[in-house]
Amino acid sequence: MASISWVCCAVLLYLALFIAPISILVPADGYLTVNSSTSSWTNREPVGDLLKADAVIIFASRSSVDPDYGHACFCGFFCNQTCNSSRFATFFLNDDPRVLWSANPKNPISINATLKLNSERGLVLQDADGTIAWSTNISTKSVAALKLTDNCNLMLLDENNATIWQSFDHPSWPTDTLLYGQNLVPGQQLTSEGGLFSLSLTTQGLFAYINSNPPLCYWYYQQDFGYIISYVQFIEKGLSFFSAQFGQTSFYVLSLFIPSTSLLTQYTRLDPDGHMRVYDQDGQEVGDLFKNIDLCAFPTVCGNYGICTNNQCSCLGSINGKNYFQQIKDRQPDRGCSPVVPLSCEASKTHILLELQNITYFPLLDITIPGINPNYQNISLSTCTQACLENCSCKAAIYFSNGYCYLQSEIFSLNSNESTNHKVYIKVQQQTNHGKKKHPLGIIVGSILGSLLVLFLIIGIFVFRIWNKENADEDEECYLDHVPGMPTRYSYDDLRAITDNFNKELGGGGFGTVFEGTLVDGTKVAVKRLDGLSQIKKSFLAEVETIGSIHHINLVRLNGFCAEKFHRLLVYEYMSNGSLDRWIFHKNYEMLLDWQQRKKIIIDIARGLTYLHEDCRQKIIHLDIKPHNILLDENFNAKVSDFGLSKLVDRDQSQVVTTMRGTPGYMAPEWSSSIITEKVDVYSFGVVLLEILCGRRNFDHSQPEEAMNLLALFKKNIEEDQLLDMVDKYSEDMQLHGVEVVNTMKTATWCLQNDFTKRPSMSMVVKVLEGVVKVESGLDYFFLNPPLPNTRAGVDNQEVHVVSATPLLPSVLSGPR
Template identity: 55%
Template sequence: MRFESDGHLKLYQWSQGWQVIADVLHLDVCAYPTDCGEYGICSNGQCSCPSGVNGSIYIRLIDDRKSNLGCSSVNPLSCQSMQDRGLLPAHVVSYFSYAYGAANFRGIDEESCKQACLKNCSCRAALFQYSGNVSDGNCFLPLQLFSLQNNQPSTSHYNSSAYIKVQNIVVSPASNNTKKRDVGIGVSIGIIGAVLIASLIGGMIIRYVWRKRSTEEEEDDFQQVPGMPTRFAFEELKLATENFSKKLGEGGFGTVYQGKIGDEKVAVKRLDGVGQGKREFLAEVETIGSIHHTNLVRLIGFCAEKSHRLLVYEYMCNGSVDRWIFSKGQHSTLNWHMKRKIIVDIAKGLSYLHEECRQRIAHLDIKPQNILLDDRFNAKVSDFGLSKLIDRDQEQVMTRMRGTPGYLAPEWLTSIITEKVDIYSFGVVIIEIVCGRKNLDYSQPEESVHLISLLQLEDIIDAHSDTKLHAKEATEMIKLALWCLQRDSNKRPSMSTVVKVLEGARNVETDLDYNFFANTPIMPRNRDHYDYHLAASPAPPASLLSGPR
């Protein structure tokens, strides 16, 4: 049985391939979460977009001929311009999640619900529901807004409204002088009637010119930002990678190719399905380009041409760590001292992202595949760009779940996370490096699939290298990993504390909760990356991260 992205719950049967044999849910029309796509409003099976304010259009259909595909914002939301954000009201509408009571806040008033959404960069709408007292309602703050539907309070027995976040909203104050307004309306009608045809023709011409000029100005914006990484044309990168022929690897957000620009080897990541506008992409590239640390892979340049989104990184000749710790044929190359240095390098790179940047940066994809090695086996964290930026005054953020099976911290089940999810993933990586095998390994016997369920210190230390000769140090390293794997994120150390432990400046915490296996997100074995909402079950004894990109 699988819960599909369109909201249908389907039952499958294997018969020379998986065949659908039943659609389990039988809901009324408009009851499925994506009947009218994102931002769409469903009414008796018909789809429309939320109305604008004072004639302005902030949300429009993606395709005028296919209204069921949903709607999109005219101006993309930007965390860099939060002061220009506003809420577009859609009254007497309901939402599918009301039936499951997944409210973010209960017992609050409508205005407080709206303000909570405006203050949270990740929030896409404030959905407010109440029965009798408007000051005692439920507030829903979705990170992704699916289809809304018309609400009938007489049958649903509750009142509800949606306030959709939009960019550059301007609401003009109503005139107090109704007589002057009425006179103005009469005069306006006369003028409009006189110039209607001319306006229509002129409007078509102006719209064409405006769109052309906007596109050109948007392209020029990339050239005007000081301190930006090099901007490449798509054809340049196509030539540099020999038409993207040398694949280095593939992840959840795109494919990486080897290339050469001048005399320098580079790694070109071609992003798939990023769904960003050029301005949004530029803002994130600007952030990545300003980050420099010896244990972070350097961003050399980028490409944002039409629908193409590419990032150009320095080339790391020894590839990713997983090739060295999971491949039995190369175990003799990575001795204990090299493994320990790799762990220290990862910790220093993450400490910089979490604590030394202007904004805290949660990586959200820490795993051996995203740790690269240079010619001297110095480890550098990659794919830290396009992750999650957390303002210094924010204690936590809401975001959709993203990651890799075996690395997900327990708090992902709530979608409210901090940079501590990276520390959990780091703990898993320590265990994998010390033990020489993956945390989730379905080639193992059933009782041994989850490495962390086998934690008995010396018994699981990698026997294929000289790690056994350093069993005491390896045991202390596993104790550090256990501290990072605490179920309560507040009990995990900061990355700067982890660095101090690794450098011998402090000891590992001894008062640890060893019951950290329950309530862990577990994903199907045929998924190697995850970036969507998940309804998960509690895990058996197991371990538990991983965007962009």
Template identity: 55%
Template sequence: MDDQRRSCLCCAIVLVLTSLMCSSSFHLVNAQAVDYPIATVSTSWTIINDPPPALVAPDFLWRPILLRRGLRSRFSLVFCCDFAYTACIVGVLIQKQTSIEQDAIADAPQLVWSANRNHPVKLNATLQLTQDGNLTLSDSDGTSVWSTYTGGGNHSVSGLNLTEDGNLVLFDRNNAMVWQSFHHPTDSLLVGQDLVLGRKLTSSTSASNWSQGLFSLAAQFEPPDFYSLSAYVESNPPWSYLQYYSQTNYFKFENESFNGQLIPAASSSAQFIRLDPDGHLKVYEWGGSNWNVVADLLTSHIAIGDCGYPMVCGNYGICSSNGQCGCLEEATSNHNFRQINSRLPNLGCSLVTPISCNNSQYHTLLELKNTSYFPFNSYPSRNYMDENIALEDCKKSCLKNCSCKAALFAYNWTYYSWKGCALLSEVFSLINYDGELINYEGEVDNITVFLKVHKSPTTQYPIPSTTNSRRKKSRQVKIILGSSLGAFFGVFFVAASWIFLFKKKREFEDFDEFFVDQVPGMPTRFSYEELRAMTNNFNHKLGEGGFGSVFQGTLSDGTNVAVKRLNGFGQVKKSFLAEVQTIGSIHHVNLVRLIGFCAEKSYRLLVYEYMFNGSLDKWIFQRHQELTLGWQSRRKIIMDIAKGLAYLHEDCRQKIFHLDIKPQNILLDEYCNAKISDFGLSKLIDKDQSQVVTTLRGTPGYLAPEWLNSIITEKVDVYSFGVVVLEMLCGRKNLDRSQPEEDMHLLSLFKRKAEEERLNDIVDKYNDEMQLHGAEVVEMMRVAVWCLQSDFSKRPSMSVVVKVLEGSIDVEKNLDYNFTNPAIPRSIAAAGQQEHATSAAITLLFPSALSGPR
């Protein structure tokens, strides 16, 4: 009877804990290490942004739903969200083990399973274990996103359990398993989990983007009686880069082995296997302070080597025998390829002139010798080939096929009768080799790679082969030249007059066309008709300003873009050139990517990547809106801006001064990553130049004092950055006419509050999370003050700012709070009477709140 009472008491405790845990405000999460691994039917959890605050990992926030301590690990079923709660997934985290006396929440959580990786939800989304036993996830608008599809069947689900080995299980009244997450893996395997036929691991896109990536690992049947574990690229068709054979139909991760490969003993540490975004299959183990790689399971296989991974050197990159990445020497001499980032050669290469179906008559094939492709390095390549096709037919097929980017032709030295051809719609990494290429059967293969490239439409003339023909040709040329000379001078004056009459009309267009065509690393050039079709005749307007309008468009592959159509001549066209020349040849995660442009007749359009969350000003200046940026999000955005500017100032071939840093020119993607946009006023200078003389350009309120002398350095961007940081921390504009006169100017108000030692008064009062982190916000204000020093030589460089934000350098102690607001010339000040006057350079431009793609 006592045992029965104790059992009932335990059940009651579990139910109470479950009831508490189901509270949408997650009040159960506290310093006490208590497990609550079970939930009953008719339980729901909702993502809210209320105290207590969510737990913070380096790249995301997470709120626990269920917690369980295992033998070596702690597992949590959680909501994982970006810092703005605009992209959340339900997943299982693994952490180091903790004792009952330690905090419940350990450091460095790692995601090992997710329900909705490709379909993130937003704030107010709900996870529910329904009355009929179905575990479902619905977005904030009620849309069903994910489900276990276990409701209403023959099984009667009675609860949800997070087991000690990290398996999320739905069980019935007899404790029998109805559904389990181990049967639906994402990119990871936990100890005790196996991979059987019909299941696969698929990598994430990147470490910070958990959506489905490029690589998969699957258990497959190999007739007549073998099985294999195949690692392959999710392309069309899939290309395998490694294959293990086995006589068993499952591959299990045990404490010290996987698929027969030994793994260093984990002792008492947590372990998991993950298929990483680069295609490596690695074993991770908790090392006391972070997760360490203790085994790279595919690389240890002798067949794959350093160059065997499809994206080891990025698209069009070539991997040499020593594992180094580069661009193709044969192609580089013809200026067909360029390296995406010379400092990061593993990012690969790209075509200088992209392949376009509209210009197929100008396509040719570039033959690469001593070059192989990754499938031929480790896997039966014949499975990919169309057999018994002649070399010339293989090449013709690629040239006729619009989607073909490369052709592979192979034949076998041992069996001369065998030959095959494969057409590639995407070019992954290539492999450089010397000597013979030995296939998986120990035979010698001969492989030739042909890359499709764009050739200029120039006319080719045959060259005579004999000396007499050359002399005859020379005499003919002299006669023709002599007889034409008189006629030439006759028409010269007529032509000169014609050119002079039309010079004024055409000179600016010709100027633009010439210089645009000379830009190295040029993005895609679109025709006006292509952009009109892409934007549905410019139907969906995202914003409008003095330079023109921005429209949403869609590329042929479904990618959303923002198309900026510029209006007018003069300064607008110079802005267009500056934008294309600057951002068209640089690539950085914190700079908006310029996809293409149009310079046709009087049309000037720019095509950018689409930024889902628009510009920063809409997030920090609009009050009482449903979604706001909390402290963690703002801190990350500040870091993103700093990294983008540091790249412009120090890491490009030339220094780039942006000259118009303001919230309207900081755009946010779907994960609230910040990217700098609008390079229309930027200035490129040589690396050895420390300063430059230029006319006033920028936006009132963000202009550094030294603009009065027209001699500037990159520190003008540092000053503007300081203003933007203050605006983000205070949640208001630097000039706010709705405030009392003494508080209208933010820098003046800030100086006064600093003297009164009451900086907490100006922390964004409309955001509870900012108020909660008031001390950290005030400390960040010191970074802004350092950037706002009147003497530009006392301001830090942006690379130093990045180090300060990372915590490796302290802020300068002796700071001057006597900020200088530069006097604005009357012409610009007049335009600035309206809120956020647009950028001004050389000549006055019309007011605008739009400075980049939205």
């Protein structure tokens, strides 16, 4: 008893000196009972400085106050910096205080909030205003005690000391940490701080990705004994896989890359550089679970565009006498490289692709392995490289020998390798030749005279073309002025001032880049600058003609335009919440939409399309309905945007013939015939509807192989009557409304019929969603998701420029860190 008193005194002294006035109890039997004198705690304002955080401790593990142990696992109220709000959490207190688990990451509490322990509901976190911020919501069993284990697992126990609830089973996603003894189950993933890397578990294996566009796998483990993985657990030896099959407890165990660890090892973390390191409670590194991976295989080891050779970093050498890349930081090659001439969408005509010899991309794994990367259709090398040149956001094209093509919007580290199964093409800005030798005087004089004659001829031709071009531009500008209901015309200088010289980019869509701007009266706008070559005029006219004179609450409003010389810009209303995809595809719990919000968004999209198809003077087929083209205002009202591909159809036309256009995955099956109706928009709406309800993309590489294709999974679950399994599992509110969500999925079934004549009109869809009519019966459940086209849809052909480049590596200054 005396030793226990000594320990408690030591802890209280520590807390009094370094933290705050605290309520703390560590009973002799190792846990706190419901009937204890202390079963309610209040969040007080902490005092003192704990480096990056302040904490009010209400509970601690037994070993936290053991002087022979020297480590601390605490439970209490934790806040950062200003302490305007707090979280109830478990955490370490060391040189870098670290939250391990949080009950209310999305719903922080204020000062004077309380935490109560009772037998009926377990733990209940109540804010100062009386609202319930979080609870364990135990309803089936009576809670007898609260326990915090040495490895920071917070547990509720019944009277027999059996676990009723534990924090290990309710991790606060997203998280980068797996605690000692904690499980990771299929469908869950760790996400590094900053979100660049993720580690996903499926029933087939463990996969590490860099979240580029598209995401790519840089490490994986797949067991090949036919077992279905039930979970992976962090133990003393590292990560071990467990499998329970055939209705009995049979375990298949495999330890990966075993580090030299001790029992003091407490957690493993996916770090911002892509390594999976093991740390003790003091935050000291114990080992690296990826230690057997070649250092050059990590995607950011040499920074952007850097080349890793034998664990040393450099930039791409001179090619045909030209240097296309330079070090970002002298004497620090691991910081990466940058293009000597930055890529510019306005100068896309001078973009070329350098083919890199004996170089891989960090390197890529074999994408034919099931579950590694999306299974794209085979396309030709010329189609792959041409698609990259025609897409301003594309920075590189990677082409595998089996016909798989990847277009990358960001370039990470490259890896020198003489044996590869793919080609790497890097996009650069074409350069002019410099540094030519001086010619003798006579040759120089002759060259000058000849050049002058050629110059006068070129000037004459140029003036003549400019005169013709100005006349053509004037005709177009005159034409636009006669379009009924045309909005405000701006000069290019006006829009440059409004956007602060196009300084703040919001994103890209259609054939242009979108920038944030502010009008003189303070109103925010979105300014779309059309990029490209032959498509500029066509896309500009399509977008202006389509929405210049129509107004609907569920269509993004066109406030103005600029048609001046070579400049083509559109001014839209500003949508503060951006595009729909960032709210339904990213598993950020602070950005999850609830059922009522999603239901309203679905109806808004349907009403917008109904207006386009049925209420305009001319029928308008959008042709590119997808979450990226659905924008949300400050009240989450959804509006259809991006009409660059749209088609105007006379009312007496039932169908039109047009070139293939749109986005793969959202394109209806009848595109193969090139004869389309407004029902292609209905099909795309069906795909988007499923994505909203399921909270995932129509093709998701992070899912098990059998669940990657959303439409195929939808068909399977319909047949097995398991549609509830498809409801967005990250949203508790969606799960609570599961039955209503499943009923809405039936609307998607109707929209996805392969025979377009069987699909409903969008006005009928609105009636179904509003509960006025029911979904038609006898539907076909064989959904067809058309393959990728062999040519880039809706884009005119452009000559492909490919230059073969063999790197001449400069002297290496230092290795990667």
